[in-house]
Amino acid sequence: MAANAGTDPTRPPVADSVVNVREYVRRARQAGRKISIVPTMGALHAGHLSLIEAARRDNAFTIVTIYVNPTQFAPGEDLDAYPRTFDADRAACRDAGVDLIFAPTDAVMYPAGDQTRVHAGPLADTLCGRHRPGHFDGVCTVVAKLFGIVQPDVAVFGQKDAQQALIIRRMTRDLFLPIEIVVCPIVREPDGLALSSRNAYLSPPERKQALCLSRALNAGRTSLLAGEARDTIVARMHDVVAAELGENSAKEATDYLVAVDAETLEPATDASPAVLLAGAVRIGRTRLIDNLLVDRSASGV
Ligand code: PAF
Numbered sequence: 001m002a003a004n005a006g007t008d009p010t011r012p013p014v015a016d017s018v019v020n021v022r023e024y025v026r027r028a029r030q031a032g033r034k035i036s037i038v039p040t041m042g043a044l045h046a047g048h049l050s051l052i053e054a055a056r057r058d059n060a061f062t063i064v065t066i067y068v069n070p071t072q073f074a075p076g077e078d079l080d081a082y083p084r085t086f087d088a089d090r091a092a093c094r095d096a097g098v099d100l101i102f103a104p105t106d107a108v109m110y111p112a113g114d115q116t117r118v119h120a121g122p123l124a125d126t127l128c129g130r131h132r133p134g135h136f137d138g139v140c141t142v143v144a145k146l147f148g149i150v151q152p153d154v155a156v157f158g159q160k161d162a163q164q165a166l167i168i169r170r171m172t173r174d175l176f177l178p179i180e181i182v183v184c185p186i187v188r189e190p191d192g193l194a195l196s197s198r199n200a201y202l203s204p205p206e207r208k209q210a211l212c213l214s215r216a217l218n219a220g221r222t223s224l225l226a227g228e229a230r231d232t233i234v235a236r237m238h239d240v241v242a243a244e245l246g247e248n249s250a251k252e253a254t255d256y257l258v259a260v261d262a263e264t265l266e267p268a269t270d271a272s273p274a275v276l277l278a279g280a281v282r283i284g285r286t287r288l289i290d291n292l293l294v295d296r297s298a299s300g301v
Contacts, residue, residue, distance in 0.1 A: 011094050014101045018149050021063070021102045025150060028061035028099070036060035037152040039143055041068045043083040043197035044092045047187040051156045052096045054184050060154060064093050065102040065146055067109060071117070072138030083200050102150065109145060118144045120167050121174075126265050127163050127278060128289065131255040139164055140171050147177055156182045160194055162276055162291045163265065186290070188214070194290045201286040210283045212244035216257060217292040220277040224259065224294055230268055233259045233277070241281060255280035255287070262293055273297055 015021040025035055036055035040048055048064075055062045066089055073079035086103070093101055117137055120129070124136035147155065155172075157165045165183045172181055187195045192214035193207075202210055216237040223233040237257040242250040260267055262274035278291035 006094070008094070009090075012090070012098045012100055014090070014103055016103055016105065017108060018104075021100070021149060024063075024100050025061070034058060034060040034154065035150065035152040036062050036154040036156065037146065037150050038062065038064045038156050039146050040064060040066055041082065041197065042066040042089045043085050043200065044089045045187075045195045045197065045199075047158055047160060047195040049092065049096050050187050051158055051184050052093070052098055054182055055154065055156045056097055061099045062097070063100045063102055063150055063152070064089075064098050065104075065150075067102075067104055067142070067146075069109070069138060069142040070106060071110070071141055072135050074132060074134060077132070078198075078201075081201075083197055102146075109142065117141045118171065121170065123163065123167050123170055123265055127256055127258065127260070128280060129163065131280065136164070136167050140167065143168055144171065144175070144177075147172075147179055152179055154180045154182060156184060158186065159183050159291070159293065160186045160196065161289070162262075162278060162293070166263070166265065192218070194288075196288065198286055198288065202283060206284045206286065209244055210286075210288055212241050213279050213281050213283075213288055213290045215244075216240035216279060216281075217277045217290055220257075220259060221292050221294055224275060224277070225299055230259050237277070237279065241279075253282045255282070257281075 015024060028035060038051045038055045052062060052064060068082050068084065070079055090101060118140035120136035120140045129136050157168060159165060169181045172179055189195065191211060193199065193210055194214060219240045220233050220237040223236045234257060238250065241254055241257065245253055257279040260276050260278065261272035262276040268275040273296055275294045275296065276291055277294065280287060280289045
């Protein structure tokens with residue numbers, strides 16, 4: 001890295017075309033470097049920085065993509081409101097030692113005449129996919145395009161979007177893409193709130209209410225580890241959200257609170273080696289998701 005890269009506002013370089021990003025990749029490969037990619041929609045926070053840190057392992061040439069992908073938002077969702085903080089994102093990438101930002105426009109990603117879409121399989125029929133129809137087709141389509149453009153060796157995603165991570169792993173395997181998928185743990189605020197770009201939407205009172213989601217998941221884990229039945233686990237999670245939002249509002253605000261098999265996303269059974277406790281709850285107008293992975297073999301239940 002250049003000696004003054006720490007403050008140089010022209011770093012890291014930003015590529016906005018396919019030809020441009022491929023030229024950087026070609027040169028990095030020529031220099032013997034592996035290529036890693038961290039796909040993001042920007043509004044970077046400490047969770048993203050942990051993904052970047054993982055991506056930089058083994059001196060890989062690390063590319064952060066910043067693109068708010070329209071095909072994964074349904075009409076009426078927050079596509080227009082989604083925080084766009086490019087200058088701060090670039091500074092964060094600079095501090096984190098990112099080698100290149102790829103920030104394409106819609107015309108680059110979906111040029112005139114573009115028509116092919118990747119359809120996620122049954123893993124997308126549940127949890128967020130059930131409440132956001134077409135969302136994961138949009139995610140798979142844009143991630144497949146980014147993989148095709150960059151052709152990375154490694155791609156890093158966050159466990160915060162557990163269903164997304166599973167679906168992308170599945171897509172990579174099903175399409176025989178020679179890319180290692182790395183999934184990094186959730187990063188939380190000290191009080192437990194999972195970091196998310198959407199936390200920026202929360203007013204101070206909503207920020208306090210939002211804690212009910214991580215608290216609910218923790219109550220679910222306690223119940224699971226105590227050997228309680230799945231229905232009880234789920235009921236205990238609902239109780240925590242209802243105590244915060246009120247019974248009726250909690251019902252309306254909760255898209256799902258579930259205990260599912262961490263690999264199949266089917267309802268967890270005694271035979272599930274790992275259980276994903278997952279929830280999506282609307283706090284005010286902000287839809288938050290969170291999850292806890294409980295490895296049964298490690299916890300002895
Ligand atoms: O997780 C995200 O930020 C997005 O879904 C992704 C993977 C960058 C695709 O747009």
